[in-house]
Amino acid sequence: MKILITGGAGFLGQQLVQALLKQGSIRLADDGGETEHEISGIVCFDTVEGRIKDPRVSNRTGDIGDAKTVRDLVADDTGAVVHLAAVVSGTAEADFDLGMRVNLDGTRNLLEACRGQGQKPRLLFSSSIAVFGGDLPPVVKDSTTPTPQGSYGTQKLIGELLVQDYTRKGFIDGRSVRVPTATVRPGTPNGAASGFASGIIREPLGGEEALLPVPEETAMWVASPRAIVAMFLHALALSPQDWGWHRSINLPGFVVTMTQAMATLREIGGDAAVALVRHEPDAQVQKLVSTWAARFDTTRALAMGFKADSDFGQIVRAYVEDNREAVRIPVRV
Amino acid sequence: MKILITGGAGFLGQQLVQALLKQGSIRLADDGGETEHEISGIVCFDTVEGRIKDPRVSNRTGDIGDAKTVRDLVADDTGAVVHLAAVVSGTAEADFDLGMRVNLDGTRNLLEACRGQGQKPRLLFSSSIAVFGGDLPPVVKDSTTPTPQGSYGTQKLIGELLVQDYTRKGFIDGRSVRVPTATVRPGTPNGAASGFASGIIREPLGGEEALLPVPEETAMWVASPRAIVAMFLHALALSPQDWGWHRSINLPGFVVTMTQAMATLREIGGDAAVALVRHEPDAQVQKLVSTWAARFDTTRALAMGFKADSDFGQIVRAYVEDNREAVRIPVRV
Numbered sequence: 001m002k003i004l005i006t007g008g009a010g011f012l013g014q015q016l017v018q019a020l021l022k023q024g025s026i027r028l029a030d031d032g033g034e035t036e037h038e039i040s041g042i043v044c045f046d047t048v049e050g051r052i053k054d055p056r057v058s059n060r061t062g063d064i065g066d067a068k069t070v071r072d073l074v075a076d077d078t079g080a081v082v083h084l085a086a087v088v089s090g091t092a093e094a095d096f097d098l099g100m101r102v103n104l105d106g107t108r109n110l111l112e113a114c115r116g117q118g119q120k121p122r123l124l125f126s127s128s129i130a131v132f133g134g135d136l137p138p139v140v141k142d143s144t145t146p147t148p149q150g151s152y153g154t155q156k157l158i159g160e161l162l163v164q165d166y167t168r169k170g171f172i173d174g175r176s177v178r179v180p181t182a183t184v185r186p187g188t189p190n191g192a193a194s195g196f197a198s199g200i201i202r203e204p205l206g207g208e209e210a211l212l213p214v215p216e217e218t219a220m221w222v223a224s225p226r227a228i229v230a231m232f233l234h235a236l237a238l239s240p241q242d243w244g245w246h247r248s249i250n251l252p253g254f255v256v257t258m259t260q261a262m263a264t265l266r267e268i269g270g271d272a273a274v275a276l277v278r279h280e281p282d283a284q285v286q287k288l289v290s291t292w293a294a295r296f297d298t299t300r301a302l303a304m305g306f307k308a309d310s311d312f313g314q315i316v317r318a319y320v321e322d323n324r325e326a327v328r329i330p331v332r333v
Numbered sequence: 334m335k336i337l338i339t340g341g342a343g344f345l346g347q348q349l350v351q352a353l354l355k356q357g358s359i360r361l362a363d364d365g366g367e368t369e370h371e372i373s374g375i376v377c378f379d380t381v382e383g384r385i386k387d388p389r390v391s392n393r394t395g396d397i398g399d400a401k402t403v404r405d406l407v408a409d410d411t412g413a414v415v416h417l418a419a420v421v422s423g424t425a426e427a428d429f430d431l432g433m434r435v436n437l438d439g440t441r442n443l444l445e446a447c448r449g450q451g452q453k454p455r456l457l458f459s460s461s462i463a464v465f466g467g468d469l470p471p472v473v474k475d476s477t478t479p480t481p482q483g484s485y486g487t488q489k490l491i492g493e494l495l496v497q498d499y500t501r502k503g504f505i506d507g508r509s510v511r512v513p514t515a516t517v518r519p520g521t522p523n524g525a526a527s528g529f530a531s532g533i534i535r536e537p538l539g540g541e542e543a544l545l546p547v548p549e550e551t552a553m554w555v556a557s558p559r560a561i562v563a564m565f566l567h568a569l570a571l572s573p574q575d576w577g578w579h580r581s582i583n584l585p586g587f588v589v590t591m592t593q594a595m596a597t598l599r600e601i602g603g604d605a606a607v608a609l610v611r612h613e614p615d616a617q618v619q620k621l622v623s624t625w626a627a628r629f630d631t632t633r634a635l636a637m638g639f640k641a642d643s644d645f646g647q648i649v650r651a652y653v654e655d656n657r658e659a660v661r662i663p664v665r666v
Contacts, residue, residue: 096502134578143478144478145476145477145478145479146478147579148494148498149501151498151502154494154495154497154498157494158491158494158495161481161487161490161491162487162491164487165481165484165487168482168483169429169484245467246480
C-alpha cells in the first residue's frame with residue numbers, strides 16, 4: 001500500500017514519515033477487523049523537498065493549489081492519505097489569497113484527486129483547534145459550535161465540512177482531527193501566531209533569546225509532536241465504524257500556562273535558560289491568542305483510544321531527546 | 334445606488350425585484366442612522382432571463398461559476414447585493430459537481446467580485462435551515478452546531494463561513510439568513526426535496542393532482558414568499574452594529590404539520606382540493622426530511638425586528654392573491 005503525505009516536509013510530516021518507515025507497515029481497521037498493510041511507498045509532497053532519503057520515500061515538490069499536480073500524487077494503490085499541507089494562522093491572516101489557495105483550494109484538489117481515484121482512500125485531515133474562538137464555554141466539547149475568528153480557522157473548518165461530505169457521499173473514507181498547539185516544535189519559527197509556545201522553550205535550550213508576547217497566566221491547549229504523530233496514526237487506523245457519522249474530533253491535549261512552561265524550563269535548563277526569555281507584550285498576538293480555546297472535554301477521543309501526553313516536563317524531555325543537536329546549554333533530563 | 338440580485342429570475346428573486354421597484358428606494362441603516370437610497374438600477378442575474386421588464390432593471394444571464402462573468406456584475410456604484418443563486422437540495426445531491434460549482438464556487442466568485450470593487454458592499458446571503466440536520470435538539474437555536482446532512486446544506490454553511498470571514502476582513506459587509514422552507518412556492522416544481530410542501534397546496538388549487546411523500550404528522554419550519562422577501566430587505570437594512578460579530582441568523586418562521594396543511598387546504602379549496610392529494614410514501618424524501626429541523630428558537634431575529642407569518646391560512650390566502658392565474662378551482666379566501 002502507498003501512503004501520501006501532503007505537507008510531508010514539515011516537522012510533523014517528517015516525524016510521520018520516520019515513524020512509518022520504522023513500522024514498515026500500517027495497521028488499518030475496518031468492519032472485518034484489523035489488517036496490517038505493508039508500506040510499498042511513501043509520497044512525501046510539499047513545497048520544499050523532504051529531508052528523509054529512503055528507497056521507499058518519494059520526495060515530490062509542487063503547488064497544492066494546482067489541481068493537476070495533486071491528481072498526479074494519488075496512485076491506484078494509494079490507500080491512505082495524510083493531509084497536513086497548510087499555510088499557518090499568521091500567514092493565512094497576512095496573505096488571505098495564499099491561505100485560500102493552499103488551505104481551501106488545496107484541500108479541494110486533494111479530495112477531488114482521491115474521489116477520482118475511485119478506491120475510496122482513507123484520508124486524515126489535520127484540522128486545528130483554531131476552528132474555535134470568541135465567546136466560548138469554559139470547556140469546549142466536540143459538540144461546541146465552531147466559530148473561527150481568523151481565516152486559518154475558517155479554512156480549516158471548511159476543509160472539515162468537505163471531508164465530512166465527501167465521506168458521506170462515499171468518495172473517500174475521511175477523518176478530521178483538530179490538533180492542539182504543537183509544542184515543542186523543532187527548527188525555526190514559522191508564521192503561526194502560537195509559535196511562541198515552542199519558541200520560549202526551544203530558543204533558550206538552544207542558547208538563544210526568546211520573546212514571550214503574552215501574559216504568564218495565558219493558558220494553551222498543547223500536545224507534543226510525538227503524541228500528535230501517534231494520534232494521526234491512530235486516527236487512520238480506526239475503522240469507519242469506530243468513527244461513525246461525525247468525522248471531526250478534538251484531539252486530547254493538556255492545558256499549560258506560560259508560568260508552568262517557565263517552571264519546566266527552569267527545571268530542565270536552569271535559571272540561565274529562563275533568563276533568555278524576554279517578556280515583550282504584543283497586542284496583536286495577545287488579542288488572537290485570547291480568543292483561542294484552552295480547555296477541552298475530549299471524552300469521545302479518549303474513549304476511541306487517542307492518548308495525550310501526561311505532563312509538560314515529559315514533552316520538553318522528549319524534545320531534548322529528539323533534537324539533541326539543537327540543544328546548546330547544559331540540561332537536566 | 335445599484336442593487337445586484339443573483340438568482341434574480343427565481344421566484345423569490347422576482348418578488349424581490351418587484352418589491353424594490355415598487356419602493357423605488359432602499360433603506361439602509363449604519364452607525365449614522367438610516368438613509369434612504371434611491372435605486373438607480375437593479376441587475377437581475379440568473380441562468381435564465383428575468384421576466385420583469387422595466388427601464389431600471391437590467392436582466393443578465395450567465396454562469397455564476399465563471400469568475401469573469403461575476404466580476405462584470407458588480408459596478409462601482411453597486412451598494413447592495415442579494416445572493417440567492419443556488420442549485421437546490423435535490424439537485425445538489427444528485428449532481429455533486431454542479432452543486433459545488435454553483436453553490437460554492439459561485440459564492441466565492443461573488444465575494445471576490447465584491448472585494449475587488451473595494452467599496453465594501455452590503456451583501457445578503459440566502460442560506461438555509463438545511464445547514465442543520467441529524468441528531469438535533471428539540472428546538473434549534475442560533476447557537477446550535479450546524480451539522481448538514483447533505484451537500485446543499487454543506488455548501489450553504491461554507492458560504493456562511495466565507496461571508497463571515499470576508500466581513501471580518503472588511504472586504505464586504507455581509508449578512509447570512511437561514512431561510513425556512515418557502516411555501517407556497519408558485520410555478521412548477523423544482524429540484525428541492527422540500528418541494529412537496531408547496532405542491533400539496535399549489536397543485537390542488539390549480540386543479541392538478543399532488544403527491545404527499547411523507548406521513549401527515551411530518552412537521553416543517555416554513556415561511557411565505559412575502560414574509561421572506563420582507564425579511565431579506567430587513568436583513569439588508571439593519572446596520573453593521575445591529576448585526577454585530579455573528580453574521581448568520583435563523584429567520585423566524587412557524588411550524589406546520591402536513592395534517593394542518595391539509596386542513597387549511599380543505600378550508601380554502603374544499604374536499605375536492607384535498608381529494609387531489611395522493612399519499613405516496615417516498616422513502617428517500619422521508620429519510621431526508623426526517624433529518625431536518627422543524628422547531629426553532631429565533632429570539633435574536635425577532636429582537637432584531639424580523640417578522641414571521643402568523644398562520645398557514647394567511648400564507649395560502651396570500652398565495653391565492655398573488656397567483657390568481659394559477660388557481661383554477663373555486664376557493665374561499
